[in-house]
Amino acid sequence: MAKDFSSREDNYSQWYNDLVVRADLAENSAVRGCMVIKPYGYAIWENMRDALDKMFKATGHVNAYFPLFIPKSFFSREADHVEGFAKECAVVTHYRLKKDEQGTGIVVDEDARLEEELIVRPTSETIIWDTYKNWIQSYRDLPILCNQWANVVRWEMRTRLFLRTAEFLWQEGHTAHETKEEAIEESEKMIRVYADFAENFMAMPVMTGVKSPNERFAGALETYCIEAMMQDGKSLQSGTSHFLGQNFAKAFDVRFLSRENQLEYVWASSWGVSTRLMGALIMTHSDDNGLVIPPKLAPTQVVIVPIYKQTEQLAQISEVVNKIKSDLEAKGVTVKYDDRDTQKPGWKFNEYEFKGVPVRLAIGPRDIENGTVEVARRDTLTKEIVALNQVADMIPNLLNDIQQNLYDRAKQRMEANTREVNSWEEFKEEIEKGGFLVAHWDGTPETEQLIKDETKATIRFIPINSHFEDGKCIFSGKPSKQRVFFARAY
């Protein structure tokens, strides 16, 4: 029997973890806090990566690669940056092992201590800015618009598959500009790219805004973010883009001769999304029957399951299926025909449902006789009988419908979970229900911290183009000009 997942209201973490493992996306590795991404999970990630990569290139960016190791001294050059990351860094101290005295095991060779320790990158600003220094002399060298696909390591105390792992995959864009305006424009542009990707590929509605100083990236002047609302009412930071000002340029002495023949520091941005998006995808769409993968990211968009008794029947079915399959592939649909004899149809139905394949076709003797096929959609779990000669034409539209429906559903949920609150009592009561609480805040880090201490809620973002209205901070009662979005977060 399938495990009953309807208990997710009570224990969302457990539900999520089981889902990830059972759907064959990933599992914990032998290394504490690290994750093995399995082929199916990786296929989804690759689809995300490819789509993002295209969007980056369409906005003028190029890919490059920088070292995994960063000399320790690089980290101390930007004070806020080291402050933010120091507590979670893996450090390389030696470069050699040797057999121990008894010859039974391997020990670190103390004679092989590095002169300067190397840090396994938790993010690459420092090594990249040290490199950019050599690339930039004149305004003619600008802008630099580089992205890197890489892994990074952050030694977190507590980890969760995809959402927070000690090592994770991501992309990090690092750009250098002549002017402040251009760098700000870049960071704003990239957060829009992320929002676009989240909504149009992941079918995940997001809110866009800027972080409060407490939540800002270490070393940034402004952090833009996209936040998504998960099914349990918690917010997930899904992507960030930072305006770094001249902080890193100053720390790494990256200057250029301007059009006015002046030596000036360059302006910077950085932006990234990670495999955390996989967690976001899972927690946005999945239901009690398992994963639901939006068609645009599904490694398999359509699975075809034959139902047969004798092998002659299978041959007959296969002939029809192969026609449908090639018709669909001609339309750019990815199709898997699962004619394995090792699993029963019912087993396969459940399997693909659990893995979130958007559309399933089932064809049996009855269909062959009637010239029909059963079409089942994952998002609504509904089935309909369609004429064989029409099925290839309807599938692309159906996939679009599913993509749109998933987005609409998630959007509706996010809106239903977003509400204004106007008093501290109301805030404390409402935060227990989850969702975004839109409330006035006096703008001080102290107040935000006190609210967090008492309710575990943080300011997820401050809306950028919101209307201003006079109000009073729900906590301190001091004047406020704008509402901000609070939530508990992952």
Add this chain to the structure above:
RNA sequence: CGGGGUGUGGCGCAGUUGGUUAGCGUGCUUGACUGGGGGUCAAGAGGUCGGGAGUUCAAGUCUCCCCACUCCGACCA
């Protein structure tokens, strides 16, 4: 680092006041019947009971030490 919990076939678990040959579910192998929603039956394989020491005629079970994992906190651009 603090506070709980759990370690028993691949996975998930039961195991009574200490008492015969350590069970169950699932998965795996083989075969038959099956096949439109995780089938049924039959026969099999698979175990240092986390490790060590102790108490005892006898330890999966009791005591002590250690180890691992896990949950809750602290941490988390």
